[in-house]
Amino acid sequence: MAKPKVRSELRFILNGTDVALADVAADETLLDYLRLRRSLRGTKEGCAEGDCGACTVLVGKLSAGRLVYESVNACIRFLGSLDGCHVVTVEHLRGEGGKLHPVQQAMVDFHGSQCGFCTPGFVMSLYGLWMRTPDPSVAAIEKTLQGNLCRCTGYEAIVRAAQAISSYGAAKKDPLAGERRQIAARLAALRDGLRVEIGEGSGRLVVPASVNDFASLLKKEPAATIVAGSTDVGLWVTKHMRAISPAIFIGGLDGLRGISEENGVITIGAGATYSEAFPTLAKRIPALGPLFDRIGGEQVRNMGTIGGNIANGSPIGDTPPPFIALGGRLTLRRGKKRRTIALEDFFIAYGKQDRRPGEFVEAVHVPIPEKGSRFAVHKVTKRRDEDITATLGAFHLTLAKNGTVAAIRIAYGGMAATPKRARAVEAALLGKPWTEATVEAAIPAYDLDFTPLTDMRATAAYRQLAAKNLLRRFLAETSDTKAPVTVTRQEAA
């Protein structure tokens, strides 16, 4: 293969300014760059782990020829992921003579800011929403702000401010809307199709030119860190001070973000973010829709990828259990060679996946449930919004004409060292009438399938009980049983 042409600087647009950087470390975050190198200190650091939203900025990227702006967490976003993007910080909202932007003026007038530390992050999230939806519903505002935490205001004032923004100005006349065309043209001009490589040897950061380029790079350097949305890898750096170079940034590869459907199977490129993948998933498999709002906050959903959620092998990742229950498969690629395996077989043990050196996750294939079959997924957390799973159950049932269980796949997160099927429970249900008596007779099989852990999210007993109750809930949702059986905590004792 011919040696690829390489560029040795990152190029992006920051507010109105073109930036070309030849001195970038693989682990340099956008937040550090803004605050320390550019003195743009409107963007704040709160948690440095993607939870609080104080560091929210907008990132614009060309997607299928359209310029799309998304809110992201600058604290866990690496500079290496920004080649060819437009970064918009709160400073860019300043009007002539320092005039406040409509979003800012609404926040002032409706008392949406007290100590003010969280305010720039709220302003940027609301700005992103207002550009898409100038008159948002309260539900849309709340969903947008799931990833912005405020300790002072109690949120009501912020929601009122968000509803009032359009009375201060028209979104269509906003400066960012006005400059959209020229920014899109400037971003298109930055796309030279070259690989970006900065630094030397093991200290390098690389942005591959294409998926083929990525495949050949990783084959040669299997120990390199793959960075997709960095919602996990970002925390390795900010919380664990881990070195990540050489790092290969794949988030900008269009060839890894495809979403298609053929013969009743949805194929999602590993690099598709939650925000990119879920509209299709929710349309074709409606029971998956509500799960979207339960994953992180909007910034995390705009960054985190489906491939990263699978490849990280976490036992509490939210997409593997439903995909396993649906009979999902995974395509892995090394160089030009591909293999496709059942998704459940990818997860071998805690921290151990069936991924060979130099291989990467290329796509996941999710079958759409057949007509007449029933599918549900339920996530149990301490807090409704922006919380990590204590246990998550996914159920896929096909009944025979006589009301017996013809096929059933049940998979859980948070119940074992990996996402795992409840095979003993499935066996206890198969061929039996889909009734309360059958389900209750199958409940003891949970103790054969799972020995969950106690941790800060839940005790082992709580997890086991919640998992059992999710099956009872699924029965109630799919049969004439009027209400879930009431089960007390004593059952778990």
Ligand SMILES: Cc1cc2nc3c(=O)[nH]c(=O)nc-3n(C[C@H](O)[C@H](O)[C@H](O)COP(=O)(O)OP(=O)(O)OC[C@H]3O[C@@H](n4cnc5c(N)ncnc54)[C@H](O)[C@@H]3O)c2cc1C
């Ligand atoms: C505030 C916050 C809230 C969160 N909430 C949730 C939640 O509710 N539910 C949930 O499931 N997760 C949650 N997460 C975890 C995280 O968002 C997801 O696991 C996400 O999908 C990871 O994807 P990523 O693209 O960001 O991965 P990255 O951080 O870029 O990578 C994760 C791992 O996967 C590897 N990797 C990435 N892509 C590939 C590939 N194509 N092939 C091989 N290896 C690859 C990386 O090398 C790394 O080991 C949360 C994270 C944060 C910070």
Ligand code: FES
């Ligand atoms: S600083 Fe809290 S999300 Fe970035």
Ligand code: FES
């Ligand atoms: S105004 Fe103080 S944290 Fe939000």
